[in-house]
Amino acid sequence: MQLESIEVQLSYDHYKFTCPRVETIVQREMLSIFLTDPTAPAAFLRLFFHDCQVQGCDASILLDGNDSTNKLSEMVSSRNFGIRNRETIGHIKSKLEFECPGKVSCADIIALAARESVSLSGPRIQIPLGRRDSTTYSSQQADADLPPQGITVDELIHIFDSKGMNLEESVAILGAHTLGVGHCQNIGSRLYDPQPGDQMDQKFEAFLRKICPGRIPLTNFCFAPNDGTPAIFDNQYYRDVLKGRGLFGIDSNISRDPRTAPIVRQFAVDQNHFFGVFSSAFVKLSSTNVLTNGEGQVRRQCNRIIVDER
Template sequence: MGSCSPLFVLAVVLIGIPFGINEAKLAYDYYKYSCPNLETIVKREMLSIFLTDATAPAAFLRLMFHDCQVQGCDASILLDSDNSKHKPEMVSSKNFAIRKRETIGYIKSILENECPGKVSCADIIGLAAKESVSFSGGPHIQIPLGRKDSTTSSYQQADASLPPQGIKVHELIHTFASKGMNLEESIAIIGAHTLGVGHCINIASRLYDPQPNGHMHYGYKAFLRLKCPTRVPLSNFTFVPNDITPTIFDNQYYRDVLMGKGLFTIDSSISTDPRTAPIVRHFAIDQNYFFQVFSSAFVKLSSTNVLTKGKGEVRMKCSRININ
Protein backbone atom coordinates (compact mmCIF):
# COMPACT_ATOMS: atom_id res chain seq x y z
CA MET A 1 0.00 0.00 0.00
CA GLY A 2 9.58 -4.51 -2.37
CA SER A 3 10.87 -6.25 -4.99
CA CYS A 4 8.60 -9.29 -5.08
CA SER A 5 5.52 -10.86 -3.50
CA PRO A 6 5.68 -14.34 -1.96
CA LEU A 7 3.79 -17.17 -3.61
CA PHE A 8 3.59 -19.19 -0.43
CA VAL A 9 0.93 -18.93 2.25
CA LEU A 10 2.04 -18.59 5.83
CA ALA A 11 -1.27 -19.65 7.34
CA VAL A 12 -4.74 -20.61 6.28
CA VAL A 13 -7.76 -19.20 8.08
CA LEU A 14 -11.11 -20.03 6.59
CA ILE A 15 -13.86 -17.85 7.97
CA GLY A 16 -17.33 -19.19 7.41
CA ILE A 17 -19.32 -17.78 10.30
CA PRO A 18 -21.47 -14.71 9.63
CA PHE A 19 -20.44 -11.47 11.30
CA GLY A 20 -21.74 -7.92 11.18
CA ILE A 21 -25.11 -6.28 11.10
CA ASN A 22 -25.79 -6.61 7.39
CA GLU A 23 -23.99 -9.82 6.64
CA ALA A 24 -27.07 -11.97 7.27
CA LYS A 25 -28.36 -10.63 3.95
CA LEU A 26 -25.26 -11.86 2.14
CA ALA A 27 -24.36 -15.46 1.36
CA TYR A 28 -21.16 -17.41 0.83
CA ASP A 29 -22.75 -19.26 -2.10
CA TYR A 30 -24.57 -16.26 -3.55
CA TYR A 31 -23.24 -16.84 -7.09
CA LYS A 32 -23.42 -20.64 -6.99
CA TYR A 33 -25.86 -20.74 -9.90
CA SER A 34 -25.74 -17.26 -11.44
CA CYS A 35 -21.94 -17.09 -11.85
CA PRO A 36 -20.29 -20.27 -10.56
CA ASN A 37 -16.83 -19.44 -11.94
CA LEU A 38 -16.71 -15.96 -10.39
CA GLU A 39 -13.98 -16.51 -7.81
CA THR A 40 -11.86 -18.56 -10.22
CA ILE A 41 -11.98 -15.74 -12.77
CA VAL A 42 -11.15 -13.06 -10.21
CA LYS A 43 -8.27 -15.13 -8.80
CA ARG A 44 -6.86 -15.69 -12.30
CA GLU A 45 -6.97 -12.02 -13.25
CA MET A 46 -5.57 -10.89 -9.92
CA LEU A 47 -2.65 -13.31 -10.19
CA SER A 48 -1.59 -11.82 -13.51
CA ILE A 49 -1.70 -8.35 -11.95
CA PHE A 50 0.25 -9.34 -8.84
CA LEU A 51 3.02 -10.94 -10.90
CA THR A 52 3.64 -7.67 -12.73
CA ASP A 53 3.03 -5.19 -9.90
CA ALA A 54 4.27 -6.01 -6.40
CA THR A 55 2.49 -2.94 -5.00
CA ALA A 56 -0.94 -3.98 -6.26
CA PRO A 57 -2.09 -5.94 -3.15
CA ALA A 58 -1.70 -2.88 -0.92
CA ALA A 59 -3.58 -0.76 -3.45
CA PHE A 60 -6.56 -3.14 -3.57
CA LEU A 61 -6.72 -3.35 0.23
CA ARG A 62 -6.73 0.43 0.51
CA LEU A 63 -9.37 0.66 -2.21
CA MET A 64 -11.71 -1.62 -0.25
CA PHE A 65 -11.13 0.22 3.01
CA HIS A 66 -11.84 3.61 1.46
CA ASP A 67 -14.95 2.28 -0.27
CA CYS A 68 -16.37 0.59 2.83
CA GLN A 69 -15.64 3.54 5.10
CA VAL A 70 -17.88 5.86 3.03
CA GLN A 71 -21.55 4.82 2.68
CA GLY A 72 -20.58 1.18 3.19
CA CYS A 73 -19.16 -1.40 0.78
CA ASP A 74 -21.08 -0.29 -2.30
CA ALA A 75 -18.44 0.55 -4.95
CA SER A 76 -19.28 4.25 -4.65
CA ILE A 77 -15.56 4.98 -4.85
CA LEU A 78 -15.54 3.75 -8.45
CA LEU A 79 -18.11 6.23 -9.74
CA ASP A 80 -16.89 9.07 -11.92
CA SER A 81 -18.62 12.44 -12.08
CA ASP A 82 -21.73 12.52 -14.25
CA ASN A 83 -21.85 16.32 -14.32
CA SER A 84 -20.09 19.36 -12.90
CA LYS A 85 -22.56 19.75 -10.01
CA HIS A 86 -22.01 16.35 -8.41
CA LYS A 87 -18.43 15.63 -7.38
CA PRO A 88 -17.73 11.96 -6.52
CA GLU A 89 -15.65 10.52 -3.69
CA MET A 90 -12.42 10.56 -5.65
CA VAL A 91 -12.43 14.37 -5.56
CA SER A 92 -11.76 14.18 -1.81
CA SER A 93 -8.14 14.82 -0.84
CA LYS A 94 -8.45 11.87 1.54
CA ASN A 95 -8.56 9.61 -1.51
CA PHE A 96 -5.15 10.85 -2.64
CA ALA A 97 -3.14 8.11 -4.37
CA ILE A 98 -6.04 5.63 -4.53
CA ARG A 99 -5.19 3.19 -7.32
CA LYS A 100 -6.53 0.17 -9.22
CA ARG A 101 -10.07 1.46 -9.77
CA GLU A 102 -9.67 0.80 -13.48
CA THR A 103 -8.58 -2.77 -12.76
CA ILE A 104 -11.87 -3.49 -11.00
CA GLY A 105 -13.59 -2.16 -14.12
CA TYR A 106 -11.49 -4.43 -16.31
CA ILE A 107 -12.39 -7.52 -14.27
CA LYS A 108 -16.02 -6.45 -14.39
CA SER A 109 -15.89 -6.38 -18.21
CA ILE A 110 -14.60 -9.96 -18.24
CA LEU A 111 -17.37 -11.06 -15.89
CA GLU A 112 -19.98 -9.33 -18.06
CA ASN A 113 -19.00 -11.70 -20.86
CA GLU A 114 -19.22 -14.69 -18.52
CA CYS A 115 -22.26 -13.70 -16.42
CA PRO A 116 -24.00 -10.63 -17.87
CA GLY A 117 -25.62 -8.37 -15.28
CA LYS A 118 -24.98 -10.67 -12.33
CA VAL A 119 -21.83 -9.65 -10.44
CA SER A 120 -21.65 -6.31 -8.64
CA CYS A 121 -18.61 -4.07 -8.67
CA ALA A 122 -18.81 -4.00 -4.86
CA ASP A 123 -18.33 -7.77 -4.69
CA ILE A 124 -15.38 -7.56 -7.09
CA ILE A 125 -13.69 -5.03 -4.79
CA GLY A 126 -14.10 -7.39 -1.83
CA LEU A 127 -12.82 -10.40 -3.76
CA ALA A 128 -9.83 -8.45 -5.09
CA ALA A 129 -8.91 -7.35 -1.56
CA LYS A 130 -9.10 -10.85 -0.10
CA GLU A 131 -6.98 -12.23 -2.93
CA SER A 132 -4.46 -9.48 -2.21
CA VAL A 133 -4.12 -10.66 1.37
CA SER A 134 -3.62 -14.34 0.55
CA PHE A 135 -1.27 -13.75 -2.39
CA SER A 136 0.98 -11.62 -0.18
CA GLY A 137 1.39 -14.41 2.36
CA GLY A 138 -1.59 -13.68 4.59
CA PRO A 139 -4.63 -15.77 5.49
CA HIS A 140 -7.13 -17.19 3.03
CA ILE A 141 -10.39 -15.42 3.88
CA GLN A 142 -13.85 -16.38 2.66
CA ILE A 143 -16.29 -13.49 2.42
CA PRO A 144 -20.06 -13.59 1.90
CA LEU A 145 -21.28 -12.08 -1.36
CA GLY A 146 -24.37 -10.41 -2.75
CA ARG A 147 -23.56 -6.71 -2.35
CA LYS A 148 -25.23 -4.29 -4.70
CA ASP A 149 -23.71 -1.12 -6.15
CA SER A 150 -24.76 2.35 -5.06
CA THR A 151 -26.10 4.99 -7.41
CA THR A 152 -24.51 7.90 -5.54
CA SER A 153 -21.01 9.08 -4.66
CA SER A 154 -20.14 12.22 -2.71
CA TYR A 155 -16.79 13.80 -1.94
CA GLN A 156 -18.38 15.49 1.09
CA GLN A 157 -19.18 12.09 2.57
CA ALA A 158 -15.63 10.95 1.88
CA ASP A 159 -14.26 14.04 3.61
CA ALA A 160 -16.48 13.40 6.62
CA SER A 161 -16.14 9.61 6.86
CA LEU A 162 -12.52 8.75 6.06
CA PRO A 163 -10.27 8.89 9.14
CA PRO A 164 -7.88 11.85 9.39
CA GLN A 165 -4.14 11.28 9.11
CA GLY A 166 -3.69 12.09 12.80
CA ILE A 167 -6.47 9.86 14.14
CA LYS A 168 -6.30 9.14 17.88
CA VAL A 169 -6.61 5.70 19.47
CA HIS A 170 -10.05 6.35 20.95
CA GLU A 171 -11.25 7.58 17.55
CA LEU A 172 -9.86 4.47 15.87
CA ILE A 173 -11.64 2.23 18.37
CA HIS A 174 -14.92 4.11 17.87
CA THR A 175 -14.60 4.00 14.07
CA PHE A 176 -14.21 0.24 13.92
CA ALA A 177 -16.68 -0.44 16.73
CA SER A 178 -19.28 1.12 14.44
CA LYS A 179 -18.43 -1.68 11.99
CA GLY A 180 -19.16 -4.29 14.66
CA MET A 181 -15.51 -4.92 15.57
CA ASN A 182 -14.25 -5.58 19.06
CA LEU A 183 -11.02 -4.08 20.37
CA GLU A 184 -8.77 -6.88 19.11
CA GLU A 185 -10.32 -6.73 15.65
CA SER A 186 -9.86 -2.96 15.54
CA ILE A 187 -6.13 -3.35 16.14
CA ALA A 188 -5.93 -6.30 13.73
CA ILE A 189 -7.51 -4.45 10.80
CA ILE A 190 -4.98 -1.64 11.08
CA GLY A 191 -2.40 -4.38 10.61
CA ALA A 192 -3.14 -3.99 6.91
CA HIS A 193 -0.40 -1.35 7.21
CA THR A 194 1.93 -4.33 6.91
CA LEU A 195 1.54 -3.85 3.15
CA GLY A 196 2.46 -0.81 1.13
CA VAL A 197 3.93 2.63 1.60
CA GLY A 198 3.22 5.96 3.22
CA HIS A 199 3.66 9.31 1.53
CA CYS A 200 6.06 11.89 2.93
CA ILE A 201 3.33 14.51 2.86
CA ASN A 202 1.44 12.50 5.52
CA ILE A 203 4.36 12.07 7.93
CA ALA A 204 6.23 15.38 7.56
CA SER A 205 4.80 16.80 10.78
CA ARG A 206 6.11 13.80 12.74
CA LEU A 207 9.58 14.39 11.35
CA TYR A 208 9.91 18.15 11.59
CA ASP A 209 7.51 19.52 14.23
CA PRO A 210 9.32 20.65 17.42
CA GLN A 211 6.90 18.58 19.51
CA PRO A 212 5.70 15.75 17.26
CA ASN A 213 2.98 13.32 18.31
CA GLY A 214 4.02 9.78 19.14
CA HIS A 215 7.34 8.19 20.09
CA MET A 216 9.71 7.39 17.24
CA HIS A 217 13.08 5.60 17.39
CA TYR A 218 15.81 8.16 16.68
CA GLY A 219 17.50 5.95 14.07
CA TYR A 220 14.21 5.36 12.26
CA LYS A 221 13.47 9.07 12.34
CA ALA A 222 16.88 9.79 10.79
CA PHE A 223 16.17 7.22 8.06
CA LEU A 224 12.80 8.82 7.29
CA ARG A 225 14.35 12.27 7.13
CA LEU A 226 16.74 11.01 4.47
CA LYS A 227 13.76 9.77 2.47
CA CYS A 228 11.67 12.86 3.21
CA PRO A 229 14.31 15.62 3.45
CA THR A 230 11.99 18.64 3.55
CA ARG A 231 8.99 19.57 5.66
CA VAL A 232 7.09 20.33 2.46
CA PRO A 233 7.78 17.42 0.09
CA LEU A 234 8.98 18.39 -3.36
CA SER A 235 6.56 15.83 -4.78
CA ASN A 236 3.31 14.39 -3.46
CA PHE A 237 4.50 11.00 -4.69
CA THR A 238 7.57 10.74 -2.45
CA PHE A 239 7.01 7.71 -0.23
CA VAL A 240 8.55 5.30 2.27
CA PRO A 241 7.64 1.68 3.14
CA ASN A 242 5.12 1.08 5.92
CA ASP A 243 7.35 -1.60 7.46
CA ILE A 244 10.50 -3.50 6.47
CA THR A 245 8.49 -6.12 4.52
CA PRO A 246 6.08 -3.89 2.53
CA THR A 247 5.08 -6.57 0.00
CA ILE A 248 4.56 -9.39 2.52
CA PHE A 249 1.45 -9.73 4.65
CA ASP A 250 2.88 -10.67 8.03
CA ASN A 251 3.06 -9.43 11.61
CA GLN A 252 6.22 -7.36 11.05
CA TYR A 253 4.16 -4.18 11.38
CA TYR A 254 3.50 -4.92 15.06
CA ARG A 255 7.13 -5.79 15.72
CA ASP A 256 8.18 -2.51 14.13
CA VAL A 257 5.80 -0.31 16.12
CA LEU A 258 6.97 -1.89 19.37
CA MET A 259 10.50 -0.79 18.47
CA GLY A 260 9.38 2.79 17.85
CA LYS A 261 9.32 2.31 14.10
CA GLY A 262 5.70 3.15 13.42
CA LEU A 263 5.35 5.30 10.31
CA PHE A 264 2.14 7.11 11.24
CA THR A 265 1.15 8.66 14.57
CA ILE A 266 -1.55 6.03 15.13
CA ASP A 267 1.05 3.28 14.64
CA SER A 268 3.09 4.65 17.53
CA SER A 269 0.03 5.33 19.65
CA ILE A 270 -1.37 1.80 19.62
CA SER A 271 1.95 0.46 20.91
CA THR A 272 1.83 2.64 24.03
CA ASP A 273 -1.87 3.08 24.82
CA PRO A 274 -2.74 0.78 27.76
CA ARG A 275 -5.90 -0.41 26.01
CA THR A 276 -4.14 -1.56 22.86
CA ALA A 277 -0.49 -2.21 23.74
CA PRO A 278 -1.14 -5.77 25.06
CA ILE A 279 -2.88 -6.65 21.79
CA VAL A 280 0.00 -5.24 19.74
CA ARG A 281 2.44 -7.36 21.74
CA HIS A 282 0.30 -10.48 21.27
CA PHE A 283 0.12 -9.99 17.51
CA ALA A 284 3.87 -9.30 17.37
CA ILE A 285 4.72 -12.71 18.84
CA ASP A 286 1.87 -14.80 17.40
CA GLN A 287 1.35 -14.32 13.67
CA ASN A 288 -1.24 -17.08 13.37
CA TYR A 289 -3.39 -15.40 16.01
CA PHE A 290 -3.07 -12.07 14.20
CA PHE A 291 -4.19 -13.77 10.98
CA GLN A 292 -7.20 -15.29 12.75
CA VAL A 293 -8.37 -11.98 14.23
CA PHE A 294 -7.60 -10.05 11.04
CA SER A 295 -9.76 -12.48 9.05
CA SER A 296 -12.70 -11.93 11.37
CA ALA A 297 -12.23 -8.14 11.15
CA PHE A 298 -11.92 -8.29 7.36
CA VAL A 299 -15.26 -10.09 7.02
CA LYS A 300 -16.94 -7.49 9.21
CA LEU A 301 -15.38 -4.56 7.35
CA SER A 302 -16.29 -5.97 3.94
CA SER A 303 -19.89 -6.48 5.11
CA THR A 304 -20.38 -2.92 6.39
CA ASN A 305 -23.66 -1.18 5.47
CA VAL A 306 -24.03 -3.20 2.31
CA LEU A 307 -26.84 -2.73 -0.18
CA THR A 308 -28.60 -5.99 -0.89
CA LYS A 309 -31.70 -7.21 -2.70
CA GLY A 310 -34.10 -4.37 -3.41
CA LYS A 311 -31.46 -1.70 -2.80
CA GLY A 312 -28.80 -0.50 -5.18
CA GLU A 313 -28.06 -2.09 -8.53
CA VAL A 314 -25.58 -4.25 -10.41
CA ARG A 315 -23.75 -1.71 -12.56
CA MET A 316 -22.97 -2.66 -16.13
CA LYS A 317 -19.85 -0.49 -15.94
CA CYS A 318 -18.26 0.21 -12.59
CA SER A 319 -17.51 3.87 -13.30
CA ARG A 320 -21.11 4.92 -13.95
CA ILE A 321 -24.63 4.11 -12.85
CA ASN A 322 -27.00 2.25 -15.13
CA ILE A 323 -29.23 4.27 -17.42
CA ASN A 324 -32.79 3.01 -17.12
Protein backbone atom coordinates in the same frame (compact mmCIF):
# COMPACT_ATOMS: atom_id res chain seq x y z
CA MET B 1 -29.19 -2.24 9.92
CA GLN B 2 -27.45 -4.59 12.30
CA LEU B 3 -24.44 -6.63 11.19
CA GLU B 4 -26.19 -9.94 11.95
CA SER B 5 -29.10 -9.21 9.60
CA ILE B 6 -26.78 -8.08 6.81
CA GLU B 7 -24.74 -11.27 7.06
CA VAL B 8 -27.97 -13.22 6.56
CA GLN B 9 -28.64 -11.30 3.33
CA LEU B 10 -25.08 -11.84 2.11
CA SER B 11 -24.10 -15.46 1.55
CA TYR B 12 -21.09 -17.63 0.85
CA ASP B 13 -22.77 -19.20 -2.19
CA HIS B 14 -24.48 -16.10 -3.60
CA TYR B 15 -23.23 -16.72 -7.15
CA LYS B 16 -23.55 -20.52 -7.07
CA PHE B 17 -26.09 -20.53 -9.90
CA THR B 18 -25.73 -17.08 -11.47
CA CYS B 19 -21.94 -16.90 -11.84
CA PRO B 20 -20.28 -19.98 -10.34
CA ARG B 21 -16.77 -19.15 -11.61
CA VAL B 22 -16.69 -15.60 -10.22
CA GLU B 23 -14.05 -16.26 -7.55
CA THR B 24 -11.89 -18.27 -9.96
CA ILE B 25 -11.98 -15.47 -12.53
CA VAL B 26 -11.15 -12.77 -10.00
CA GLN B 27 -8.32 -14.87 -8.58
CA ARG B 28 -6.90 -15.48 -12.08
CA GLU B 29 -7.00 -11.81 -13.03
CA MET B 30 -5.51 -10.70 -9.72
CA LEU B 31 -2.63 -13.17 -9.98
CA SER B 32 -1.80 -11.78 -13.40
CA ILE B 33 -1.68 -8.28 -11.91
CA PHE B 34 0.43 -9.34 -8.93
CA LEU B 35 3.03 -10.92 -11.21
CA THR B 36 3.66 -7.59 -12.93
CA ASP B 37 3.13 -5.20 -10.01
CA PRO B 38 4.30 -6.25 -6.52
CA THR B 39 2.77 -3.07 -5.04
CA ALA B 40 -0.73 -3.97 -6.28
CA PRO B 41 -1.88 -5.91 -3.18
CA ALA B 42 -1.44 -2.86 -0.97
CA ALA B 43 -3.25 -0.67 -3.50
CA PHE B 44 -6.28 -2.97 -3.74
CA LEU B 45 -6.48 -3.34 0.04
CA ARG B 46 -6.45 0.43 0.48
CA LEU B 47 -9.08 0.83 -2.24
CA PHE B 48 -11.29 -1.62 -0.35
CA PHE B 49 -10.88 0.17 2.99
CA HIS B 50 -11.59 3.58 1.49
CA ASP B 51 -14.68 2.30 -0.31
CA CYS B 52 -16.09 0.62 2.79
CA GLN B 53 -15.46 3.62 5.03
CA VAL B 54 -17.76 5.86 2.94
CA GLN B 55 -21.40 4.67 2.69
CA GLY B 56 -20.31 1.06 3.26
CA CYS B 57 -18.80 -1.37 0.73
CA ASP B 58 -20.81 -0.21 -2.28
CA ALA B 59 -18.22 0.68 -4.97
CA SER B 60 -19.11 4.38 -4.68
CA ILE B 61 -15.37 5.13 -4.86
CA LEU B 62 -15.34 3.90 -8.47
CA LEU B 63 -17.95 6.34 -9.75
CA ASP B 64 -16.79 9.23 -11.91
CA GLY B 65 -18.01 12.74 -11.22
CA ASN B 66 -20.79 14.36 -13.24
CA ASP B 67 -19.77 17.57 -14.99
CA SER B 68 -23.35 18.48 -15.92
CA THR B 69 -24.44 18.53 -12.27
CA ASN B 70 -21.07 19.60 -10.81
CA LYS B 71 -21.17 16.49 -8.63
CA LEU B 72 -17.64 15.51 -7.65
CA SER B 73 -16.25 12.00 -7.42
CA GLU B 74 -15.10 10.70 -4.04
CA MET B 75 -11.63 10.64 -5.56
CA VAL B 76 -11.55 14.43 -5.34
CA SER B 77 -11.26 14.12 -1.56
CA SER B 78 -7.72 14.70 -0.31
CA ARG B 79 -8.23 11.67 1.96
CA ASN B 80 -8.21 9.53 -1.19
CA PHE B 81 -4.77 10.76 -2.24
CA GLY B 82 -2.76 7.90 -3.74
CA ILE B 83 -5.74 5.60 -4.38
CA ARG B 84 -5.19 3.63 -7.58
CA ASN B 85 -6.29 0.55 -9.55
CA ARG B 86 -9.90 1.69 -9.86
CA GLU B 87 -9.66 1.00 -13.59
CA THR B 88 -8.39 -2.51 -12.88
CA ILE B 89 -11.63 -3.31 -11.05
CA GLY B 90 -13.41 -2.19 -14.21
CA HIS B 91 -11.23 -4.53 -16.26
CA ILE B 92 -12.13 -7.49 -14.04
CA LYS B 93 -15.78 -6.45 -14.28
CA SER B 94 -15.58 -6.64 -18.09
CA LYS B 95 -14.28 -10.21 -17.84
CA LEU B 96 -17.19 -11.13 -15.56
CA GLU B 97 -19.71 -9.37 -17.80
CA PHE B 98 -18.57 -11.65 -20.63
CA GLU B 99 -18.97 -14.71 -18.40
CA CYS B 100 -22.24 -13.76 -16.68
CA PRO B 101 -23.70 -10.39 -17.76
CA GLY B 102 -25.32 -8.20 -15.15
CA LYS B 103 -24.78 -10.57 -12.23
CA VAL B 104 -21.63 -9.62 -10.29
CA SER B 105 -21.50 -6.26 -8.54
CA CYS B 106 -18.49 -3.98 -8.59
CA ALA B 107 -18.71 -3.88 -4.78
CA ASP B 108 -18.19 -7.64 -4.60
CA ILE B 109 -15.28 -7.40 -7.04
CA ILE B 110 -13.54 -4.84 -4.80
CA ALA B 111 -14.03 -7.09 -1.77
CA LEU B 112 -12.74 -10.16 -3.63
CA ALA B 113 -9.75 -8.23 -4.99
CA ALA B 114 -8.85 -7.16 -1.45
CA ARG B 115 -9.28 -10.73 -0.23
CA GLU B 116 -6.88 -11.97 -2.93
CA SER B 117 -4.41 -9.22 -2.00
CA VAL B 118 -4.28 -10.50 1.57
CA SER B 119 -4.19 -14.19 0.69
CA LEU B 120 -1.23 -13.80 -1.68
CA SER B 121 1.08 -13.98 1.36
CA GLY B 122 -1.34 -13.95 4.29
CA PRO B 123 -4.50 -15.73 5.45
CA ARG B 124 -7.14 -17.04 3.07
CA ILE B 125 -10.34 -15.29 4.11
CA GLN B 126 -13.79 -16.57 3.19
CA ILE B 127 -16.17 -13.65 2.68
CA PRO B 128 -19.91 -13.62 2.03
CA LEU B 129 -21.06 -12.06 -1.24
CA GLY B 130 -24.17 -10.35 -2.55
CA ARG B 131 -23.32 -6.66 -2.14
CA ARG B 132 -24.95 -4.32 -4.62
CA ASP B 133 -23.57 -1.11 -6.08
CA SER B 134 -24.62 2.32 -4.89
CA THR B 135 -26.27 4.92 -7.08
CA THR B 136 -24.89 7.76 -4.97
CA TYR B 137 -21.47 9.17 -4.16
CA SER B 138 -20.18 12.20 -2.31
CA SER B 139 -16.77 13.83 -2.10
CA GLN B 140 -18.01 15.69 0.99
CA GLN B 141 -18.90 12.44 2.71
CA ALA B 142 -15.48 11.06 1.81
CA ASP B 143 -13.92 14.11 3.46
CA ALA B 144 -16.03 13.53 6.56
CA ASP B 145 -15.85 9.73 6.87
CA LEU B 146 -12.29 8.82 5.88
CA PRO B 147 -10.06 9.02 8.97
CA PRO B 148 -7.26 11.60 9.00
CA GLN B 149 -3.61 10.67 9.35
CA GLY B 150 -3.61 12.06 12.89
CA ILE B 151 -6.34 9.72 14.14
CA THR B 152 -6.25 8.97 17.87
CA VAL B 153 -6.77 5.62 19.59
CA ASP B 154 -10.16 6.81 20.87
CA GLU B 155 -11.22 7.74 17.34
CA LEU B 156 -9.93 4.43 16.01
CA ILE B 157 -11.97 2.49 18.57
CA HIS B 158 -15.09 4.54 17.81
CA ILE B 159 -14.82 4.07 14.04
CA PHE B 160 -14.44 0.31 14.14
CA ASP B 161 -16.82 -0.22 17.05
CA SER B 162 -19.51 1.22 14.76
CA LYS B 163 -18.71 -1.61 12.35
CA GLY B 164 -19.18 -4.29 15.00
CA MET B 165 -15.50 -4.80 15.80
CA ASN B 166 -14.15 -5.38 19.27
CA LEU B 167 -10.92 -3.79 20.51
CA GLU B 168 -8.70 -6.65 19.34
CA GLU B 169 -10.22 -6.57 15.85
CA SER B 170 -9.76 -2.79 15.69
CA VAL B 171 -6.04 -3.20 16.33
CA ALA B 172 -5.88 -6.11 13.88
CA ILE B 173 -7.41 -4.14 11.02
CA LEU B 174 -4.54 -1.66 11.35
CA GLY B 175 -2.29 -4.58 10.49
CA ALA B 176 -3.19 -3.92 6.86
CA HIS B 177 -0.40 -1.34 7.13
CA THR B 178 1.95 -4.31 6.77
CA LEU B 179 1.51 -3.89 3.00
CA GLY B 180 2.67 -0.99 0.91
CA VAL B 181 4.07 2.46 1.53
CA GLY B 182 3.15 5.75 3.13
CA HIS B 183 3.42 8.93 1.09
CA CYS B 184 5.54 11.77 2.40
CA GLN B 185 2.50 14.02 2.06
CA ASN B 186 0.84 11.97 4.79
CA ILE B 187 3.76 11.72 7.21
CA GLY B 188 5.43 15.11 6.79
CA SER B 189 3.53 16.74 9.65
CA ARG B 190 4.52 13.92 12.01
CA LEU B 191 8.20 14.32 11.11
CA TYR B 192 8.36 18.11 11.27
CA ASP B 193 5.50 19.03 13.61
CA PRO B 194 5.09 16.03 15.96
CA GLN B 195 2.33 15.83 18.53
CA PRO B 196 3.26 15.81 22.25
CA GLY B 197 4.14 12.30 23.41
CA ASP B 198 4.69 10.94 19.91
CA GLN B 199 7.69 8.61 19.92
CA MET B 200 9.84 7.37 17.05
CA ASP B 201 13.12 5.49 16.85
CA GLN B 202 15.82 8.11 16.17
CA LYS B 203 17.53 6.18 13.39
CA PHE B 204 14.18 5.49 11.74
CA GLU B 205 13.25 9.17 11.99
CA ALA B 206 16.55 10.16 10.37
CA PHE B 207 15.89 7.63 7.60
CA LEU B 208 12.42 9.09 6.98
CA ARG B 209 13.74 12.65 6.95
CA LYS B 210 16.12 11.69 4.15
CA ILE B 211 13.25 10.26 2.13
CA CYS B 212 10.91 13.12 3.04
CA PRO B 213 13.23 16.16 3.40
CA GLY B 214 10.45 18.69 3.95
CA ARG B 215 7.03 18.97 5.57
CA ILE B 216 5.48 19.45 2.14
CA PRO B 217 7.01 17.10 -0.47
CA LEU B 218 8.19 18.51 -3.78
CA THR B 219 6.39 15.74 -5.68
CA ASN B 220 3.60 13.24 -5.08
CA PHE B 221 5.99 10.36 -5.66
CA CYS B 222 7.94 10.50 -2.40
CA PHE B 223 7.13 7.57 -0.14
CA ALA B 224 8.47 5.28 2.57
CA PRO B 225 7.73 1.58 3.25
CA ASN B 226 5.04 0.90 5.85
CA ASP B 227 7.14 -1.79 7.53
CA GLY B 228 10.24 -3.91 6.96
CA THR B 229 8.42 -6.30 4.59
CA PRO B 230 6.09 -4.03 2.57
CA ALA B 231 5.30 -6.66 -0.08
CA ILE B 232 4.39 -9.44 2.40
CA PHE B 233 1.26 -9.68 4.54
CA ASP B 234 2.69 -10.69 7.92
CA ASN B 235 2.97 -9.39 11.50
CA GLN B 236 6.12 -7.35 10.84
CA TYR B 237 4.08 -4.15 11.26
CA TYR B 238 3.52 -4.89 14.95
CA ARG B 239 7.15 -5.80 15.55
CA ASP B 240 8.23 -2.53 13.94
CA VAL B 241 5.66 -0.53 15.90
CA LEU B 242 7.05 -1.85 19.19
CA LYS B 243 10.50 -0.63 18.12
CA GLY B 244 9.22 2.87 17.36
CA ARG B 245 9.42 2.26 13.63
CA GLY B 246 5.82 2.92 12.63
CA LEU B 247 5.13 5.50 9.92
CA PHE B 248 2.02 7.12 11.35
CA GLY B 249 1.15 8.64 14.68
CA ILE B 250 -1.50 6.00 15.35
CA ASP B 251 1.25 3.36 15.06
CA SER B 252 3.08 4.93 17.98
CA ASN B 253 -0.14 5.46 19.92
CA ILE B 254 -1.38 1.86 19.80
CA SER B 255 1.97 0.62 21.09
CA ARG B 256 1.73 2.90 24.16
CA ASP B 257 -1.98 3.08 24.97
CA PRO B 258 -2.70 0.66 27.87
CA ARG B 259 -5.83 -0.61 26.11
CA THR B 260 -4.11 -1.56 22.86
CA ALA B 261 -0.44 -2.15 23.78
CA PRO B 262 -1.01 -5.73 25.06
CA ILE B 263 -2.75 -6.60 21.80
CA VAL B 264 0.12 -5.16 19.76
CA ARG B 265 2.60 -7.23 21.75
CA GLN B 266 0.57 -10.40 21.25
CA PHE B 267 0.25 -9.89 17.50
CA ALA B 268 4.00 -9.19 17.30
CA VAL B 269 4.85 -12.66 18.65
CA ASP B 270 1.91 -14.70 17.32
CA GLN B 271 1.32 -14.25 13.60
CA ASN B 272 -1.33 -16.98 13.39
CA HIS B 273 -3.39 -15.26 16.07
CA PHE B 274 -3.10 -11.97 14.21
CA PHE B 275 -4.21 -13.67 10.99
CA GLY B 276 -7.27 -15.12 12.71
CA VAL B 277 -8.37 -11.84 14.28
CA PHE B 278 -7.66 -9.87 11.10
CA SER B 279 -9.79 -12.31 9.10
CA SER B 280 -12.71 -11.78 11.47
CA ALA B 281 -12.30 -8.00 11.28
CA PHE B 282 -12.07 -8.10 7.49
CA VAL B 283 -15.38 -9.96 7.18
CA LYS B 284 -17.08 -7.51 9.55
CA LEU B 285 -15.76 -4.49 7.66
CA SER B 286 -16.80 -5.97 4.31
CA SER B 287 -20.32 -6.75 5.58
CA THR B 288 -21.27 -3.51 7.32
CA ASN B 289 -23.73 -1.02 5.78
CA VAL B 290 -23.83 -2.87 2.48
CA LEU B 291 -26.66 -2.72 -0.04
CA THR B 292 -28.44 -6.03 -0.59
CA ASN B 293 -31.52 -7.53 -2.26
CA GLY B 294 -33.41 -4.76 -4.08
CA GLU B 295 -31.21 -1.91 -2.86
CA GLY B 296 -28.84 -0.15 -5.24
CA GLN B 297 -28.03 -1.85 -8.54
CA VAL B 298 -25.50 -4.07 -10.29
CA ARG B 299 -23.64 -1.69 -12.57
CA ARG B 300 -22.61 -2.80 -16.03
CA GLN B 301 -19.62 -0.45 -15.93
CA CYS B 302 -18.08 0.21 -12.55
CA ASN B 303 -17.54 3.93 -13.10
CA ARG B 304 -21.10 4.67 -14.24
CA ILE B 305 -24.54 4.43 -12.67
CA ILE B 306 -27.23 2.70 -14.70
CA VAL B 307 -29.71 5.52 -15.21
CA ASP B 308 -32.62 3.41 -16.46
CA GLU B 309 -32.74 -0.32 -15.62
CA ARG B 310 -36.04 -1.00 -17.39
